[in-house]
Amino acid sequence: MNAICPSLGRSVSTSAGLFTLLFLHYTVPSLPWCADNKCLEGSFSFDVRKNLVEDHALVGYVIESVTVADPSCCFEKCQSDCRCISFNYLTYTTQENCQLNKENMNTNSSGLKLIKGSRYYDLVVNYNLEANVHPNYCANGCCASHIFPCFNGGTCRDTSDVTKERFNCSCPPCFQGKYCEIALCPTG
Secondary structure, eight states: OOOTTTTEEEEEEEEETEEEOOOSEEEEEEEBBTTTTOOEEEEEEEEEEEEEEEEEEESSHHHHHHHHOHHHHHHHHHHHHOOSSSSEEEEEEEEOOOOEESSOOOGGGEEEEEEEEEEEEEEEEOOOOOTTTTTTSSSOSTTTTTSOOTTTTTEEEOOOOOTOOOOEEEETTTTSSSTSOOSSSSSO
16 A cells, blocks of 8 residues: 655555555654744654654543554654644554554553554654743643634643643633633523
8 A cells, every 4th residue: 555645645555464665763853932032943853763652552542543654754743733643553554554643651650551563652852942031931732833822712822842732722701621621601
């Protein structure tokens, strides 16, 4: 079976859950910014051999399952979704073989389970901050993206913490939850 990783414009051959990679490591630039230039240009990076836990998957935190050609395409899907901070690549299937996770093994280690044929990867983000700059100081573009992550009038704030969420929401009165999705006050 041949599949395309569209944003890379490359073809990848796959068969029986095995894949052939045309490269092992690449970096995708990101643009953290702040008013006084203390945040330098950062990047996402992926190496099929690193930040990997073989035969494990993070269970219970999947926000989306998609079909991809190889782990690098799964990485691309994760880095383009601000809710995603890790992903599972399933080698035992060719359909919905990429699971994007809203948690990672740093935020929820109990979710990491032994599952043969799975590969767990952390999303690696290098925000390239100057010394003495707090991780929440710089923006990463998540709150400015076309998919606004906070609901019900919540205020989005980009974060630059490499082991946690890429944004957080401050909820208005009567709402709570990671995305301000839970209504507390009666309606009507």
